[in-house]
Amino acid sequence: MEPLRVTNRLTIPAEALEESFIAASGPGGQNVNKVATAVQLRLHTARVPDLSERVMTRLRELAGRRMTEEGMLLLTSREHRTQDRNREAARARLLALLQEAAAPPPPTRRPTRPTRASKERRLTAKGVRAGIKQGRGRVRDE
Numbered sequence: 001m002e003p004l005r006v007t008n009r010l011t012i013p014a015e016a017l018e019e020s021f022i023a024a025s026g027p028g029g030q031n032v033n034k035v036a037t038a039v040q041l042r043l044h045t046a047r048v049p050d051l052s053e054r055v056m057t058r059l060r061e062l063a064g065r066r067m068t069e070e071g072m073l074l075l076t077s078r079e080h081r082t083q084d085r086n087r088e089a090a091r092a093r094l095l096a097l098l099q100e101a102a103a104p105p106p107p108t109r110r111p112t113r114p115t116r117a118s119k120e121r122r123l124t125a126k127g128v129r130a131g132i133k134q135g136r137g138r139v140r141d142e
Contacts (some may be wrong), residue, residue, distance in 0.1 A: 002093065006098045009050065016047035019087065020106040038078035041090040045071040059101040075099075 001019065004012040025037035045051055045059070060067055069075050075097075077090035114122075 004095060004098075005025070006095060007102050010098070011050060012043065012048055012098070012101055016044045018042040018044065019090075021083060024086075035083070037075060037081060039086040039088055039090045039092055041075045041077070041087075042077075043073040043094060045073065055098075055102050057097070058120065062097055062101055074103045 001014045001017055003014050004017065006012060018041075020042075021036040022038045022040060022041045023036050045056060051059075056071075059073070065072055066075060073094070075090050075093055077086040077093065080086045080089060
């Protein structure tokens with residue numbers, strides 16, 4: 001298995017990845033009983049020297065139950081009929097997860113105040129709405 005390049009600074013070495021194949025359920029005819037087409041892809045995060053603490057923390061959040069206490073990430077792919085396509089799908093999902101974890105956090109929002117014009121528009125709209133609702137009341141004869 002070849003290394004997985006995530007970003008310019010982050011590459012997952014082949015030693016950190018482990019694949020195993022299991023029998024899948026679902027479509028496949030008689031083939032499903034004979035051939036192990038589902039793929040379990042494991043990432044040993046301890047074997048990846050390029051993973052920063054920030055990326056590791058974010059990866060734990062994104063992975064949820066798929067990450068073990070020891071730091072092993074387990075992805076399973078069984079949506080395709082062939083082993084090769086399931087292998088590609090598992091690697092693509094791992095790549096997407098790692099890229100999302102490695103992405104820089106969005107800039108924090110700078111608080112702003114509403115402008116005078118927007119306050120006036122809001123108050124005018126409130127007055128109009130209040131007038132409409134007041135007009136729905138009982139009609140009294142004077």
